Amino acid sequence: MTATVLMVAEKPSIAETIAKAFAGGGAHFRKGKVPVYEYEGNFKGQRALFRVTSVVGHVFSLDFAPQYRGWDKTDPKELFDAPTQKEEANPKAHIVAHLRGEAKGCSHLVLWLDCDREGENICFEVMQCLHFSRSQVLRAHFSSLVPEDLRRSMANLGVPNEDEALAVDARQEIDLKCGVAFTRFQTKFFQGRYGNLDARLISYGPCQTPTLGFTVERHDLIQSFKPEKFWKICPSLSVSDGRVLEPEWERGRVFDQAVATTFLQLLKGGKGAKAEVKSVSRKKESRVRPVPLNTVEMLKLASKQLGMGPHETMQVAERLYTSGYISYPRTETSKYPAGFDTRAVLQEQSRHGYWGDTVREVLASGVGKAKSSGVDAGDHPPITPTACVEEGTLTGSSWRLYDLVARHFIATLMPDASYTKTKVTFVIRPTVEGAGDLGGGEVFTIVGRSDFSPGFTSILPWMAVEMTPLPPNISEGQVFPVNDVALREGSTSPPDYLTESELIDKMEKHGIGTDASIPVHINNILERNYARLETGRKIVPTNLGVVLVHGYHKIDSELVLPKVRAHIEQQIGLVAAGKADYKDVVKHSLDGFESKFKYFVEKIERMNELFEATFSSLASSGKIISKCGDCRRYMRYINLRPQRLYCQACEKTYSVPQNGVVKGGSAELTCPLDGFELVIFSEGGTGKSFPLCPRCYNEPPFEGVPNNAMACIHCPMPKCKSSVHTNGEVQ
DNA sequence: GCAAGGTC
Numbered sequence: 001m002t003a004t005v006l007m008v009a010e011k012p013s014i015a016e017t018i019a020k021a022f023a024g025g026g027a028h029f030r031k032g033k034v035p036v037y038e039y040e041g042n043f044k045g046q047r048a049l050f051r052v053t054s055v056v057g058h059v060f061s062l063d064f065a066p067q068y069r070g071w072d073k074t075d076p077k078e079l080f081d082a083p084t085q086k087e088e089a090n091p092k093a094h095i096v097a098h099l100r101g102e103a104k105g106c107s108h109l110v111l112w113l114d115c116d117r118e119g120e121n122i123c124f125e126v127m128q129c130l131h132f133s134r135s136q137v138l139r140a141h142f143s144s145l146v147p148e149d150l151r152r153s154m155a156n157l158g159v160p161n162e163d164e165a166l167a168v169d170a171r172q173e174i175d176l177k178c179g180v181a182f183t184r185f186q187t188k189f190f191q192g193r194y195g196n197l198d199a200r201l202i203s204y205g206p207c208q209t210p211t212l213g214f215t216v217e218r219h220d221l222i223q224s225f226k227p228e229k230f231w232k233i234c235p236s237l238s239v240s241d242g243r244v245l246e247p248e249w250e251r252g253r254v255f256d257q258a259v260a261t262t263f264l265q266l267l268k269g270g271k272g273a274k275a276e277v278k279s280v281s282r283k284k285e286s287r288v289r290p291v292p293l294n295t296v297e298m299l300k301l302a303s304k305q306l307g308m309g310p311h312e313t314m315q316v317a318e319r320l321y322t323s324g325y326i327s328y329p330r331t332e333t334s335k336y337p338a339g340f341d342t343r344a345v346l347q348e349q350s351r352h353g354y355w356g357d358t359v360r361e362v363l364a365s366g367v368g369k370a371k372s373s374g375v376d377a378g379d380h381p382p383i384t385p386t387a388c389v390e391e392g393t394l395t396g397s398s399w400r401l402y403d404l405v406a407r408h409f410i411a412t413l414m415p416d417a418s419y420t421k422t423k424v425t426f427v428i429r430p431t432v433e434g435a436g437d438l439g440g441g442e443v444f445t446i447v448g449r450s451d452f453s454p455g456f457t458s459i460l461p462w463m464a465v466e467m468t469p470l471p472p473n474i475s476e477g478q479v480f481p482v483n484d485v486a487l488r489e490g491s492t493s494p495p496d497y498l499t500e501s502e503l504i505d506k507m508e509k510h511g512i513g514t515d516a517s518i519p520v521h522i523n524n525i526l527e528r529n530y531a532r533l534e535t536g537r538k539i540v541p542t543n544l545g546v547v548l549v550h551g552y553h554k555i556d557s558e559l560v561l562p563k564v565r566a567h568i569e570q571q572i573g574l575v576a577a578g579k580a581d582y583k584d585v586v587k588h589s590l591d592g593f594e595s596k597f598k599y600f601v602e603k604i605e606r607m608n609e610l611f612e613a614t615f616s617s618l619a620s621s622g623k624i625i626s627k628c629g630d631c632r633r634y635m636r637y638i639n640l641r642p643q644r645l646y647c648q649a650c651e652k653t654y655s656v657p658q659n660g661v662v663k664g665g666s667a668e669l670t671c672p673l674d675g676f677e678l679v680i681f682s683e684g685g686t687g688k689s690f691p692l693c694p695r696c697y698n699e700p701p702f703e704g705v706p707n708n709a710m711a712c713i714h715c716p717m718p719k720c721k722s723s724v725h726t727n728g729e730v731q
Numbered sequence: 732g733c734a735a736g737g738t739c
Contacts, residue, residue: 010737010738011737011738011739012738012739055737055738056737056738056739057736057737057738057739058736058737058738059737061735061736061737062734069733071732071733076733089737089738090738090739093739114737118736118737119737121736121737122737168736171735171736172734172735172736174734175734175735175736176733176734176735177734178734179733179734179735180733180734181733182733182734183732183733183734184732184733187732187733200732201732201733203732203733203734204733204734205733205734205735206734206735207734207735208734208735318738318739322739330737330738513735513736514735514736514737516736516737516738517735517736517737520735520736521735642732
């Protein structure tokens, strides 16, 4: 044995796939937080020991140097030039130590990270942990995980691409600096100013803010919508078998009542109006089967069909994946790779109690090809079932998501649904004299659908097309009596709020977030109270969300438009392509954001005006509760997240623990250290009450007191004699 | 208490 080769994948499941592809069942397996597989084979024409393991996503994450992490120590504007450092992303996982341990005695490193920019970046993170020379490091390029493809990659190893990795470093630094600078500034600016402002954090980010922007854009459309009245001419005709048809007016609707009435009188004025069939057209229409499932489509379907949010969907999908029921759930690919054995997956599903029959029919009639319009993003294959599972083995949302994935997979291999669309065109001629130009008559049409062959919709019933057959034997030249002609009034209606699924769609189209991060951004705007999820899975911005977005528009619209992300992407694209220097791009982008930031700070009053109009000022809200030690006047208790005390005279806020409520003041108890009247704080969980000094809680008076210590209960003075201090009970 | 991106 001459060489030991360390091979590193992006996550444990891929390490396993690789080991199995090269060693079959013959790999020796070492269990651990991150498993290791070993097998013998040939490398560069010699016998070698292969050792396959993985990282778990990024090894490092970027943060500011420690002295810039405190909110009060640093002016946010300094963050643009602040030094940053990479730190182990998940210190508890000990990934760096794991890699170093496994690299011992290895002569070569083969990088099997995902073939995208993030993967390329992780390649360099792995290299940074280890000490191989560049000539010992090789990069596998693969576009799918089928064994054949992996073997081809092994035979054509290349080198990692530093430009692509640097593009990710650039993005990390730009996102960190502009996100944190804006977030800290606006949080500190608005914090404590308004009593009913229900937010402890007012964040900004190049993905989350445009996401919120989409929801507010729709909100504004709804708010500014002015309904308009319209009128339609609606005739009803008696046809052969006693049925009554109500064809649609070719002119659709008119917005002028006088015009509509003129038409009505033309057609209705005299007696015995007739409708003549001008033409009958029949054509075959189809509803095409879906393309193979990728993550974003799964999230949209789960939201629409199952009422499951993207966050929950990904958690459930992750569980189904680790249990071996579905394939890897994070992929952009919607096309089965060349070697993908759809037949084998179908055969597995042919045993299923619910859809086995359908699957056996598909197998018997020859498995169809999936649509070729899907895209191969080169990451993972589309999401498919990997085992046959009955309802009952899985419960609740797990079952419903599995059911969706399995049905969708089968549907991709079934025929399109088809039906016959019949369109009948009628002409109704004026029955009064002197119709002039309108004497030729008005055209009305009706559409019927019949002869449905369900195809894939038999397994995806919600995709079925409703059949609305017309009476048979209607043919050109036939004349039917017009029973009645009605004038119907209606009015235009505003669009509805964005559904979760529409929001996901917009994010994807504008390049906001990735398959893995879209659910996180949506979750953020909901959790931070910028928007709410309403019935029908509609995303409705809150007052805070609306005011924020309108505020950005008043200062600098670019901050909230998807363009902000697109610009960053375009810039780092230059780095990835080797067309621009990493440092230049970071500097250029940050200079841009820094001047935007300065302008934002200068003009923040414009946003503040909107806050003032929407939220009530702190001074007028909250109930009077205890005396301030500085001015001896009463402070107010703001019982809203984050709950706090406010001294109007000193214009200072004092935060209190968030895990309970302030029950009242305690006139006779005063903190011996600062003269503040203690308040009685009642803990939510335990129900225990104790006195708390507002000042000591916020500004611990002694060294070594953690910021959140109950200074008046757990007095930091070693032998405190104060009764208030030594005894947690109210006296 | 902060961003976005991997993955758990």
